[in-house]
Amino acid sequence: MEDLLISTLESFGYSVRLQGSLLPDEAYPDHFFTFWNSDTNSESYYDNAETRIVYTYSVYFYSVDQTLVYTKLREAIAALKKVGFIISGDGFSVASDEPTHDGRGIIARFIKQL
């Protein structure tokens, strides 16, 4: 599912990185996405085999533009929903390592039938 998540986010033209993967001395891009797979949970079983998995991702957008963190994340929500991700709400603020950047995040889930 991460392939689908990454390719959907990459379609916005910004870099997409794993949360925590920027090096200590690596400059933040002006605008970028990060993601993190916080959970992969088997939801149902049949005949001793799992039949459904729920993937849970945190998706964050960071930007030097305080308006873009809202608008771009909302566009990302729409795009992710279009390809099957389940997202509730309108996001939440998150801290960044750099005072130049604001950040907002969402939780995106994907149910995969096996």
Add this chain to the structure above:
Amino acid sequence: MAKRIKLSLEIAGFDEYIEKLDKLGADIKKVIADVYEQCTDDITEDTIEAVKEPNLPAKGKYSTGDTAKSIIRQPKFVWQGSQGEIGLGFDPTKKGVGIILITGTPRMQPVWKLEDIYARKKRLNQVQKDIDEAFTNAINELMEG
């Protein structure tokens, strides 16, 4: 996300528990508050453990102790009319980086132990089971007089 982590659960059979407690003449609000406080006790203990220096990024090299001090140590279930909640985790009115340790940053991965408590379904499922069991026990005790 500058707020306390609020545990929101939809308990299957909740209405039936309330109905039974009501018929038994129980102080429903007190029973619910006691059940939630009892069943979330170990979340606080596990949070304290998770922010010990060996579990933190860079083995706690940058730790000042403020995050541990910001942990809500004795969470209380609070009623607001007919709705109630129990705040767990980190108090945003105090200094500390608890929320950041859960979400991570572009340069810092989330702290695994905190993610396990607050971001993964397995832990919430267990708390739900504990609450189910606690309600059942409370009802049985009331029925036995």
